[in-house]
Amino acid sequence: MIELYIVMALMIAGALAAVEMRNLLSAVIAVGVVGLGLSIVFLLLKAPEIALTQLVVEIVAVIILIRATLTLEDSGEWLGSRPLGSLLGALFAALTVWVGIVAFKSLPAFGDPLMLVSQRYLADAAADTGAANIVAAIILDYRAYDTLGEATVLFTAVVGVLTVMRRKGVKDHGEK
Amino acid sequence: MARNDGEAGMTLVVKTVTRLTVGLIFLYGIYIVLNGHLSPGGGFAGGVIIALSFINLFLAFGAKKTFEIIRKDAVTALESVGAVLFLGIALLGFIDGGFFSNFLPQGELFSLVSGGAIPLSNIAICIKVGAGIFGMFLALVAFRGSEREGK
Structure with a gap:
């Protein structure tokens, strides 16, 4: 480890x-x-x-x-340090760490997850789907909805990037 | 190195190494996709590797050579085709009873043709992710560079 x-x-x-x-x-x-x-x-x-x-x-x-x-x-210009900003940042970081510690204490121990659903996947995946790679069986069969959602997110991201960065159909500033 | 025109590409060393390796990278991507239901990998990783082979080509040889192999419009069109294919596989599940139902026979475990519709989904995701990543690369790197060139 x-x-x-x-x-x-x-x-x-x-x-x-x-x-x-x-x-x-x-x-x-x-x-x-x-x-x-x-x-x-x-x-x-x-x-x-x-x-x-x-x-x-x-x-x-x-x-x-x-x-x-x-x-x-x-444009890596150093803006100088601001005392109030640094103090607020430190406070926020401390708060985040504290909330994180509280949250992680309620989780099961590392390497000892609650295998309620996973046990069924591990036992039945090969028989249910016929795929030797259990990860593929889970993401494309048991949880295919999830994958469809991910694919939609990626699709939206690509369409967004292409829309923002496109050259066709963008008016020049002079044309307004 | 900081050249934006993308016409000339990089030096002879990079071009020669790319010419030798780019086909292997592309083939490895296809292997990862087709074995996605047998070994680690799958449509997403394989699609990104295939996109990387085109990015490699673009960086080494420049825009003109790359667009001789795959047109700009084709990249964005393929992205949508992949999404429609994946949705189509999901809808074909209605043959067997429901959305995303695995409608094909399972086949023999560990053989290349097994897992029902899972390999098909992998191929659809590969087309979608590969074209999407390469399209984003073109939008963020190539189009902006040529726009600056034009100004």
Whole structure:
């Protein structure tokens, strides 16, 4: 389990570096460290399916972010520290941590989930669906509605991006 | 590196390596999709890998070469086609009794043709996700670059 904590410490360091970095490109690379670390964490937790998806999505995201940041001027201007803002931020962080601790205490212990529905999936998935990969059996058969919802979310996101970024049909400012 | 025109692409080294690897990446994506019901992976991961092979092509060879292989309109059209296919598979479930019912025979466990409609759903999701991710990449990276070029 120690390697899990090493990778997670690396991810936290990457996240902090991404926030503190002045250079946008360095910040994007630091975010990439977090995503790739998450992929390794999924592997260590024996979830290769999610690890694979996380890996490829992270690569796409970093490519898009790098290409997007390279076209922008680096506006990494330090605005100076504001005491009241920092105090409020610290208070909010402390509140979040406290609520988090309270919430996590009510969860079942790590690695000991309530396997009420999952037990049925594990026992019957192969017989019910005929698919050897149980994850595929769950997301495309038992919980296909869920997947349809995800596909709709992605569809909406793509349509939104294409609408905002499109060139056809956008009036120039001079034309108004 | 920070060139936005996308016409020339990158250096000869990158182009040569891309020419050797891009087909393998594409094939690996198809493998991940078709084995989605047998091994880790599936429509989403495989679709992203296929999109990555096109992104690789775009970054190395530039916009013109890429659009010779797949047209811009085709990408957005394929995204919708994938969504309609997935919904169609869901509606075909009514043959067997309900929305998303697995209407095909299960087949033999661990064989390539098994799992009923699950491989078909994987293929539909692959088309949808692959075209969607590549379309987003084009919108965020390529279109904006050429727009700046035009100004």
